[in-house]
Amino acid sequence: MKNHNHILFSIQIVFIFSFMACSEPASEENTLYISIAPDDYPTLSFQDFTVEEMIRLETTEDNLMGMDLRVKFSENFIAVMDENKTDKLHLFDRKGSYLSAIAQVGEGPGTIRSLRDFEFGKGEEVLVLSPIADKANVYKISKDGNLSEAFELAYSANSFIRLEGGGFLFQGGYNLPFVTHRVIQTDAEGNIQHRYLENDYENVMLPMMERNFFPSDKGVFMLEIFNPNFYLYKADSLTQVLHADFGTYDLPSNFWEVDLMDSFGEINENGFATFKGVFQQGNLMVIDIVAQKGRSMSKHILFKKDQNIYKLKADRDDDMVFFYPIGINKKEQVLFLTYRSILEKHAQEYPEIFSLDGLPEGDFDYPVILHVALKENL
Template sequence: MNKILVGILVISLSFAACHKSSQESQKKITSSISLACVEEPVEVHIDLNKDCLPYDSLMTEINYVKLETTGDNLIGEISQLLFVDDKIIVVDSWKSKTITVYDMKGHYLNQIGSLGQGPQEYAFFTHVSLTPDKKMLVVTDMGSTSLKYYTIDGQFVQSVKCPYWFSSSEFVTENLIAGYDSEGNAISDENEYYKPLLVVTDLLGNVSSSAFQSYYRKEYTSTISKPIRKFGDQVLYNSPNTDSIYLLTPNGIELAYHLNVKGAKPMILNEDITDDLLREHRRNNPFFNGDFIKLKDGAIFHIFESGFPGYRFGIYSNAKQRTFCCNDIRYSPFLCFFDAPKARYGDNTVVVDARPDIVLAYKNELYKLGKKEEIDEFYKDLTEDSNPVLFFYELKF
């Protein structure tokens, strides 16, 4: 990776603890099993109006990787980033419908699979995952209702029929997957009305656990892009439009984080919910939109607030057992590219991608750093037709 700024100003991380919010939404869960409670869940108190810190104060280092652009690897929009050994896997399920592999300097290596109707191709996908040993990449192919396995260098291995209709899935163990779909899945002959959003099952369809009734219909279609996420060996799930995040294990579903956003009224999801009601609620309340990254020493949560022009975050520190809120103030020009992180890298680094046109728009701002040679190298060969640039922000807890 290229280093562009080291030793960003770090100020004291000490301010009064935020007051506890009264938000209690989505605490009632419909499930085929009882919720496990192995460890005490973390209460994340977020006060967007009290002692907020600039982004820079929680970051110690910023690096970048420019993804090489060739005629064979054009990326429209990055939907996922995965890291395996010294490789970057870039997923674009929205525009180019491709999965490409780069080394850590951004050099293009190979593609994984391709869009099509053949037995070794994927017809339609929104999510990819890694096997627990990280030796293979697995595409959740909604077009063929199957899981397509590939090696990291792009060789097709096998296709396995998915036991349920999943738009995204992650491996809990080698033989146990957690799957999600906004319309839910009917898994019980005894209760035709129970269609959980989340199902944890083996590949033969034997359900280990399930939870969160789907209320999907014409009047309510809202969801989020990545309700299931994996960090290290842990699989986490955020049910869309709620303030709770769960850890998925072979033994059950455990509440891991509960977000209390100061000033937010509870949003209750039931059979009366509609997209219009949800939009109205969000106009009057700050809300967690589902973007989060679990790190070694804490976690970062993306909070939206109607009328606020920028992005705001709550960053929880395990050691201090408190949340540090960030406003939209930044002193380093490189923080202009900071957005909702796409992935975690290493222990405490979050990764953000930026389109080349946005990067070019801030060229004059970066020259204000006074490091002309470094900035010249950063912008070398970068055009509006280039692939995105990845920024690696290391957080300090």
């Protein structure tokens, strides 16, 4: 019997104190303002996209994964972490053939204590972030699984990114006294060079499982859950470049003035929105926004092409083939993550857009990475 992998959906909820600080004041003329009102931008449909390429991620009983996947690319490899498990990192080649599981979490030799994030290094070894209490370790792992410590960092980091100059950015969240600044920059050996976004939150903070850094040809974008602003790191500066008006999904004005548990119950009942990702290449930017109300989850995915902005609206349980953007390639094609079972459904309804060619049936449902181009007339 065919065993379909159970597709998991979640949004990692944390409670944070929304005190916004920036290394440099943002000027209004340099800040992009967006909204997610019902009639804010022209709405895209399937007919506005062309699927240029599909990459099947080979799946066996050893690497079953859900839909909340963190996916990163090197020239020759694709690395994938299931954000609902974070017990190992799966390595594929660029054609989607499965290579191995690395960065195993455990207590024995050759394992790491925790896995929160990963990056490709210069030699295409994989760098993994493993925080414990008020410190974090960065390890190097070869494609064959050989593990060595790169450095220990005196900072409780939740996510990181390798910079082209050889250093790193780390994000630590709101957990005082371990985190006095939400973002730090280090050199290649983990020595702290700069600190950004001072942390004034004094209560105990749960760790968050979110991707904070997104590379682009403009610099590195940084976002945080519940923060309606995101930032651009460039030339040792972290500057606010976008502010979102989430409308009815904005946090209530008294959210941070009452008990946090009461506040969370209120926003969950009334609905709230937060950034999930931002991707940019050339003249195209994609902003991934999650809106949640009770158990209902939807997406407002904004496409900024030149000076025009378009919106793709998708509910969690409907039209999910374009629900999870994971990047933009150098051809300015948007990469979406979906599953074969979802494509099969849409191929029946939209055969002129979606095809199952090259996507064989198997014992398990499996992820598929779509390379999607916007129609030129947009």
